Amino acid sequence: MADKLKQLSIDRQPSGGRPRRRVPRWLWLAAIVAAIALAVGIGRTRRAVEVTTVKVTRAWPSAALSTLNATGYVVPQKKAAIASKATGRLEWLGVREGSPVKAGEVIARLESADLEAQVAQAVANVESARARLKQAEAESLEAGRAMRRSRELRAQGFISGASDDNAVSRAQQAQAAVGAQAAAVRQAQAALVLARVNLDNAFIRAPFDGVVLTKTANVGDVISPFNAGADSKGAVVSMADMATLEVEADVSEASLFKARQGQPCEIQLDALPDLRLLGEVRSIVPSVDRAKATVTFKIGFVERDARVLPEMSAKVGFLSRPLTADERQPRLALNPKAVADGAVFVVRDGHARRRPVTLGGKLGDLVEVKAGLALDDSVVLEPGALEDGAAVTEKKP
Known part of the structure; x- marks a missing residue:
């Protein structure tokens, strides 16, 4: 009877006959520590301060000397559309866009x-x-x-x-x-x-030294300048004297007292943002545009650059005095609201690090940075009570 009862009992040992191993206590402790660290990290991440950042940029000292700013376009003072007084078919064209020409040079010829x-x-x-x-x-x-x-x-x-x-x-x-x-x-x-x-x-000649800007006719076209029909052309090319380039800028009539004849200027071209050229007010158009309430100023280039082309958009700063050689170089600058107690907070790898800086004078709305920062450094705007090393997330201003 006892043998039969023994056969009916449940054997709780593994099939292999080996006893089940217990997980070591130190592994449980390590897992708990890791879980706590993860929770703390997640908590810190969630508590990261959201800040507005600005970049360290370059600024020009001329901004502090500018009494008035205006926008305009580069235009040649001497420009012409070249055609022939004769009517006929264009037989030869010896220039293309960008070709330099001399006064009196034959640039095209009609059948003759x-x-x-x-x-x-x-x-x-x-x-x-x-x-x-x-x-x-x-x-x-x-x-x-x-x-x-x-x-x-x-x-x-x-x-x-x-x-x-x-x-x-x-x-x-x-x-x-x-x-x-x-x-x-x-x-x-x-x-x-x-x-x-x-x-x-029948021989079309350049009226002055210059450069061909556009070509409006091709060999075989009928040239009829005085009575251009549907199948005929007027001008063959347009050209300009690049030595007469100037900037035409509109100045509000309410700001006319800030500008004068012969005033020194600094010209910045949108196509060449790193280039600043000296200029001066050459003439003022003696008439007000009633629709825009502006007066056109013509600013001549005191110094020239071969990359300057007609119809480029330009910004003109009217200066209170001529620039010195040292003032013609860009300098590191920063929004002054990012500076607190002679230091800034530089954002890197999600943390704000306090860094002392040496400041210079005002550059328009910015302040010069003499030491402590590099170009394109990202710093906190209006740091307030931010702590050194605090976790931050950036947002655009």
Whole structure:
């Protein structure tokens, strides 16, 4: 009976007969510590302070000297659309956009076979008129000799007065014919000049030294500047004298007292943000734009750069005095609201680290940073009671 009861009992040992191992106590302790550290880290992350940050940037000392700012565009003072007074088909074009040209240089040519024929015909007419003049002069010379003989014979009584009068009349007519032929020569010469001018109009020349800006016609196009039809072109190219570039800027009439003729300026181009060029007010348009309530100022470049092109947008700072050499270099600058007790909080890897800085003078709305920071450092704006090493998250201002 006992054996049967023993067979009915449940064997709680593993099938292999090995006893079950217990987890060591130190592993449980390590897991608990890790869980606590994770919870603390998550808690700290959740408690990170949200701050507004600004970048350390570059600023120009001229900002502190600027009494007025205006915007405008670079324009050439000397600019022209080049065409021909003749009408015809464009046969040759020797320039393209950006080509430099000299005054009087042939840049294009129209078909001119008919004009060349007209010049040849005018030359022949001049030669024919000169030949007729020579013939008239010879006849006048002969008529003069006949008149003198007639007078001698009349004085001796060998001919009648009527015969002498006829000889005098023929001499006068011959002399008049000489004058008429001389006028015909001059007329033929004038016609030759006109034919040559028409031929010369077929050659399109640059009116001044400059650079080709745009090309508006191609070989084969019909050029008709005075009456451009649907299938014809007016100007062949447009060009400008790059030495006459200037900035046209609109100044509010309420700010006119801040600007004057000859005032020093600093020109900044949007296409070349790291370039600052000196300029001065060359002229002021003596009229107010009623719609915009502005006056146009023309600011000339005191120094030039080959990268400056027409129609570039520009910003002009009207300065209270000329800049010194040292003031023409950019400097590190920062929003003064980021400075507290001579230090700033630099944000890096999610933490704000306090860093002392050495400041300089004002640069417009910014303050110069002489030491302690580098370009593009991210610092906390208005740190307040922020602690050194505090966890932070950045947001845009």
